[in-house]
Amino acid sequence: MQxxxxxxxxxxxxxxxxxxxxEPVGSRTITKKYDLGVSPATIRNEMADLEEMGLIExxxxxxxxxxxxxxxxxxxxxxxxxENLTAEIKKYIRKSLREEIKAKEDLVLRAVRLLSQISNxxxxxxxxxxxxxxxxxxxxxxxxxxxxxxxxxxDNGHVEHQIMELKQALPEKDINELAEMLxxxxxxRTVEQWRKISLASIRSQWEDQIHLLRxxxxxxxxxxxxxxxxxxxxxxxxxxxxxxxxxxVEKVKQVLSxxxxxxxxxxxxxxxxxxxxxTISIKIGKENxxxxxSACSLVTATYHINGRIMGKIGLLGPTRMDYSRxxxxxxxxxxxxxxxxxx
Amino acid sequence: MQxxxxxxxxxxxxxxxxxxxxEPVGSRTITKKYDLGVSPATIRNEMADLEEMGLIExxxxxxxxxxxxxxxxxxxxxxxxxENLTAEIKKYIRKSLREEIKAKEDLVLRAVRLLSQISNxxxxxxxxxxxxxxxxxxxxxxxxxxxxxxxxxxDNGHVEHQIMELKQALPEKDINELAEMLxxxxxxRTVEQWRKISLASIRSQWEDQIHLLRxxxxxxxxxxxxxxxxxxxxxxxxxxxxxxxxxxVEKVKQVLSxxxxxxxxxxxxxxxxxxxxxTISIKIGKENxxxxxSACSLVTATYHINGRIMGKIGLLGPTRMDYSRxxxxxxxxxxxxxxxxxx
DNA sequence: TGTTAGCACTCTCACATTCCGAGTGCTAAA
DNA sequence: TTTAGCACTCGGAATGTGAGAGTGCTAACA
Numbered sequence: 001m002q003x004x005x006x007x008x009x010x011x012x013x014x015x016x017x018x019x020x021x022x023e024p025v026g027s028r029t030i031t032k033k034y035d036l037g038v039s040p041a042t043i044r045n046e047m048a049d050l051e052e053m054g055l056i057e058x059x060x061x062x063x064x065x066x067x068x069x070x071x072x073x074x075x076x077x078x079x080x081x082x083e084n085l086t087a088e089i090k091k092y093i094r095k096s097l098r099e100e101i102k103a104k105e106d107l108v109l110r111a112v113r114l115l116s117q118i119s120n121x122x123x124x125x126x127x128x129x130x131x132x133x134x135x136x137x138x139x140x141x142x143x144x145x146x147x148x149x150x151x152x153x154x155d156n157g158h159v160e161h162q163i164m165e166l167k168q169a170l171p172e173k174d175i176n177e178l179a180e181m182l183x184x185x186x187x188x189r190t191v192e193q194w195r196k197i198s199l200a201s202i203r204s205q206w207e208d209q210i211h212l213l214r215x216x217x218x219x220x221x222x223x224x225x226x227x228x229x230x231x232x233x234x235x236x237x238x239x240x241x242x243x244x245x246x247x248x249v250e251k252v253k254q255v256l257s258x259x260x261x262x263x264x265x266x267x268x269x270x271x272x273x274x275x276x277x278x279t280i281s282i283k284i285g286k287e288n289x290x291x292x293x294s295a296c297s298l299v300t301a302t303y304h305i306n307g308r309i310m311g312k313i314g315l316l317g318p319t320r321m322d323y324s325r326x327x328x329x330x331x332x333x334x335x336x337x338x339x340x341x342x343x
Numbered sequence: 344m345q346x347x348x349x350x351x352x353x354x355x356x357x358x359x360x361x362x363x364x365x366e367p368v369g370s371r372t373i374t375k376k377y378d379l380g381v382s383p384a385t386i387r388n389e390m391a392d393l394e395e396m397g398l399i400e401x402x403x404x405x406x407x408x409x410x411x412x413x414x415x416x417x418x419x420x421x422x423x424x425x426e427n428l429t430a431e432i433k434k435y436i437r438k439s440l441r442e443e444i445k446a447k448e449d450l451v452l453r454a455v456r457l458l459s460q461i462s463n464x465x466x467x468x469x470x471x472x473x474x475x476x477x478x479x480x481x482x483x484x485x486x487x488x489x490x491x492x493x494x495x496x497x498d499n500g501h502v503e504h505q506i507m508e509l510k511q512a513l514p515e516k517d518i519n520e521l522a523e524m525l526x527x528x529x530x531x532r533t534v535e536q537w538r539k540i541s542l543a544s545i546r547s548q549w550e551d552q553i554h555l556l557r558x559x560x561x562x563x564x565x566x567x568x569x570x571x572x573x574x575x576x577x578x579x580x581x582x583x584x585x586x587x588x589x590x591x592v593e594k595v596k597q598v599l600s601x602x603x604x605x606x607x608x609x610x611x612x613x614x615x616x617x618x619x620x621x622t623i624s625i626k627i628g629k630e631n632x633x634x635x636x637s638a639c640s641l642v643t644a645t646y647h648i649n650g651r652i653m654g655k656i657g658l659l660g661p662t663r664m665d666y667s668r669x670x671x672x673x674x675x676x677x678x679x680x681x682x683x684x685x686x
Numbered sequence: 687t688g689t690t691a692g693c694a695c696t697c698t699c700a701c702a703t704t705c706c707g708a709g710t711g712c713t714a715a716a
Numbered sequence: 717t718t719t720a721g722c723a724c725t726c727g728g729a730a731t732g733t734g735a736g737a738g739t740g741c742t743a744a745c746a
Contacts, residue, residue, distance in 0.1 A: 026739085027739080038689070039689070039690050039691080040738090041689075041692090044739065044740075045688095045689090048740080058738095060696090060697060060698070061695095062695090062697040062698065062738050063698075063737080063738070064738065136486050137486075139482065141496055142479075143479050143497070143498050144498060144500075151482075153486060155486050156486070157486050157487075157490055157492055159502075159504040161502040161504075163500040238600060241592050241595070246592070247592055249589070252592060253581055257581060370709075371709080381718075381719085382718075382719055383709090384719055384721090385718060385719070387710065388711095401709095403726060404710070404727090405708060405709050405725050406708080406709070406710090406726080407708085
């Protein structure tokens with residue numbers, strides 16, 4: 001969509017003003033606050049054009065204009081510049097993230113908390129996978145006659161455990177033997193690698209002998225795959241209530257209910273840069289393929305380590321969010337996570 | 344407080360009606376719905392008396408009456424009977440809780456979810472402590488030169504882990520030696536027991552030799568105490584929004600914010616039966632020592648195993664909740680947790 | 687031809703007014 | 717002690733009104 005220069009300026013003025021005030025913007029406001037060197041009447045003509053193009057809309061006849069979803073899209077794609085954070089904020093972020101951190105995971109979680117606090121929106125992260133992490137320990141511990149605990153430890157310090165219920169007691173000797181085999185099969189390999197191995201070798205060797213083992217192997221395999229798929233973490237979920245467009249309990253409930261649905265949120269987060277694998281993705285309103293988010297926008301950034309995608313961080317707010325600022329924030333923090341700290 | 348019989352009936356009628364409708368109750372309504380054999384005028388006189396006693400109040404002159412906090416208290420203490428659940432619901436609960444459960448902890452969590460779902464309120468549990476559980480395994484695993492993972496396993500299958508950051512690398516030999524000592528010091532004892540031991544013996548033996556170890560011992564001690572104090576779990580937090588008295592976002596936010604504060608909620612839960620150690624505790628409105636809950640009531644029940652208190656389950660709703668029903672529910676489920684299943 | 691001033695028009699919002707019904711308290715009679 | 721009757725109060729819904737913001741259109745202007 002090509003736009004004359006002045007139309008762009010008018011559109012931008014409307015969007016910026018609306019983001020700041022949450023009120024429809026009239027022609028007089030624009031001439032006053034943003035010096036375009038023309039009169040309100042001219043602005044009105046431009047606005048009529050913009051409305052015809054679907055970039056802005058009128059809540060009712062005698063109100064000003066508000067940006068439409070398409071308007072935001074245009075703004076985000078062509079007009080907006082990513083805000084550069086002030087030195088102060090950068091310093092604050094760095095300081096907040098520098099304190100004693102025990103695992104990369106903790107760093108990310110803290111970053112997400114910081115993000116929600118600074119932006120006053122809901123922040124989230126999805127850590128896509130540990131597939132590049134190396135398994136350093138695998139333990140099979142009996143806690144009672146019929147129960148075992150499986151413990152997996154990754155080289156980043158992440159621990160995963162799973163209780164297993166046995167139908168019949170298993171002699172300690174067997175347990176140890178099995179544990180040793182598992183150890184040899186998977187220790188020192190990345191999650192991705194041992195997913196491929198899929199324990200087939202162990203299976204073939206044991207399964208025939210002791211039928212019971214199938215169960216154990218199934219659970220282990222589940223843990224190796226399911227548990228390490230993604231981890232979603234949210235922070236500042238209640239911030240949505242600070243937004244004037246969510247003064248209505250029903251609307252709030254709709255969004256918060258969705259946020260409770262881990263699976264769906266994971267899906268939404270993962271979908272974010274379909275098509276255009278750029279660093280920062282912006283999904284506006286109904287572009288999020290979920291009805292509950294039709295009044296929200298989701299901005300996400302990926303973070304990497306050694307060039308590998310490690311996860312995404314994102315912000316969820318009303319479509320009227322400050323895209324420029326939030327993009328800047330996400331950009332800075334995702335970079336920080338990617339490069340700033342070696343761990 | 345002594346009340347004539349008829350006053351009791353009037354009070355009860357008002358409360359029951361208000362619980363059901365959330366609307367102020369007038370004298371005519373009472374004569375119509377609850378046959379007391381007297382005219383509205385008489386009821387009005389009784390109501391005037393009840394109001395004078397502080398048991399009910401009028402939102403405004405030309406409205407009916409609503410129960411005051413004191414009124415609820417009186418109702419709960421002297422008038423209400425714990426509702427007996429229907430056979431259907433009991434069956435439903437039993438069925439829902441009977442499915443494959445791997446640990447007592449899981450059973451409780453599932454019960455809490457069920458509770459919130461059936462009651463349409465926020466349900467919670469606090470598992471007071473694992474202090475009577477026996478530690479079956481303690482592991483100290485190196486994941487990189489400077490990091491160790493401490494893993495504790497209890498006989499109920501519960502696993503707790505903690506990453507430890509070292510200032511300097513520790514030879515594997517030392518780690519193993521330390522782990523072995525820990526094992527001997529704590530394995531096979533209950534959490535309560537090893538809290539008392541407080542690792543003093545190990546300390547005295549090692550601390551002088553390697554200063555670094557103090558750090559490790561501190562962390563272990565922290566884990567042994569802090570991590571095993573209480574676990575709070577919430578379910579159905581958003582249910583509060585279904586209540587007509589929480590149509591206002593600000594009110595909702597106040598309560599939900601509080602629910603996010605684990606520590607405070609734990610405190611509130613633990614305080615619930617101060618004074619009267621009976622099975623079911625009811626805290627109405629401001630009886631909960633937290634301003635954010637001044638419009639809410641918290642009903643809790645303890646559950647036991649082998650006569651030992653294991654934890655509490657509770658329901659949080661508006662002061663206008665159905666005390667009779669919720670008490671019945673909590674009673675049944677806490678009994679079920681205590682006796683119904685052997686684990 | 688693009689811009690602007692002017693103006694009539696529309697619509698929302700805030701506020702005042704009115705009206706109705708629910709519910710009360712009081713009084714006097716049963 | 718209970719009840720019928722009645723005047724009274726008050727909130728909430730419905731209605732009306734005016735102000736203000738903002739528009740679109742037209743005609744004049746540069």
